Amino acid sequence: MEKVAVFVDVQNIYYTVRQCYNCHFNYNAFWAEATSGREIVKAIAYAIDKGDEKQRQFQNILKGIGFEVKLKPFIQRNDGSSKGDWDVGITLDIMEYAEHSNVVVLASGDGDFDLLLNKIRTNFGVSAEVYGVTGLTAMSLMSSASKFVPIEDNLLLKTKQ
Secondary structure, rough: OOOEEEEEEEEHHHHHHHHOOOOEEEEHHHHHHHHHOOOOEEEEEEEEEEEEOHHHHHHHHHHHHHHHEEEEEEEEEEOOOOOOOHHHHHHHHHHHHHOOOOOOEEEEEOOHHHHHHHHHHHOOEEEEEEEEEEEOOOHHHHHOOOOOOEEEHHHHOOOOO
């Protein structure tokens, strides 16, 4: 049985799905598809914590599905911009779990992860599957993946926000 490690860039998926489809990502359908017939080595969802009740409920849903949820505080800068980036944390965790997996699944459209996927494929001989919104996923990330899975129809929650 293949061993899989699953990593979700929650903010990236939330905003790209909302921008393209004006709905939410179906984490249950994603989990079922990404882990079907596979042994789960690790599954982590990376999110920003703004401290509101609706977010806590969402985080509990993710935990109920099987994800470990890692949170960073939401930081609002003086100039009005915000910070809440998990790129380094995601990278470190993928490097840690890739050597114990046959497949690494990354849900993100962020092109910054292209070098990471090339590195783990080369160094650990793992397959790298990327789930992302086609028009909003970096071409370099799609190219570095062993398999690109577009987020569409079956991976969307049809209820509008």
